[in-house]
Amino acid sequence: MAILKLKDLSKVRRWHPDKKIVFCSGVFDLTHAGHALFFEDCKRHGDILVVVVGADIDVRKYKGKERPILNQHVRLKMIDMLKPVDYCLLGSPIKKEGLIMPLRSMVRRLKPHIYVVNEDAFNIPARRQFAKENNVKLVVCRRSCPPEFEGISTSSIIEKMERIIKKRPYKNTGAPIGITEGGRVF
Template structure:
């Protein structure tokens, strides 16, 4: 289910009152690949409900490139929402998930193993609300950038 950012805080309060443990992760999820699926499957194991924050098109352009995303935010949200591991999806506008974390107040904040607590921008916000951070090992060789580069290599010649 895709939840509007305006409703996510109240929605999470209802989940918590019903005794659900909430995990939150986020990303652009542009050109979804098996690495994303593996990551989300592992993230789901950490809690009763997995909420995935999808960076808006505007925020992806700000932190990745003005050429990204390839897939528009509504399509990315629909695709991620239809993966087995994902319970809820929300699109957010900022380049970091701090404001989303303030609304969701997850029990577990899940990020890729390419981060540490020292390099993760959202660490202080997660800890402020009593959440724990779980890092998941990334699938080697799987990245949207690699896919884009392979397409360019094959078709640009």
């Protein structure tokens, strides 16, 4: 398991010339069992799993100004620590050309065999076309998990936390309640 820089992405193919390389991307905020199951599914399609973690600026664009909950460095480190993941890297910020442009750059460097997305990923037709143009097999995974994991998602975790906070308002005791990206206590 290793965190890569974009410039090192092309080396993965040289390091593993006889292995099938699988590529996926996402936000992966508040890493949970659903993410781990997705990575296990991805890994079943090949030998080496490379995961791209979305940049904070893009997450805010697509999920709202309060997201991500965890910054890109924390999310990247969490993904790096998961067993099925061989390599991960921070995604390039999405420009006005849209999501596919940064992916194109990464796929051209990595030359993966397989690109995996969840069935609820946005714009699957564009991803399908992108995979075809780049000679990469697209695999659309159905979300399937054991009953004890049903309903787990980052959004559901956030909603549950919001409900708990609304039910039990905390008194301002002056005690710190969190740490910002810069390490400041608030």
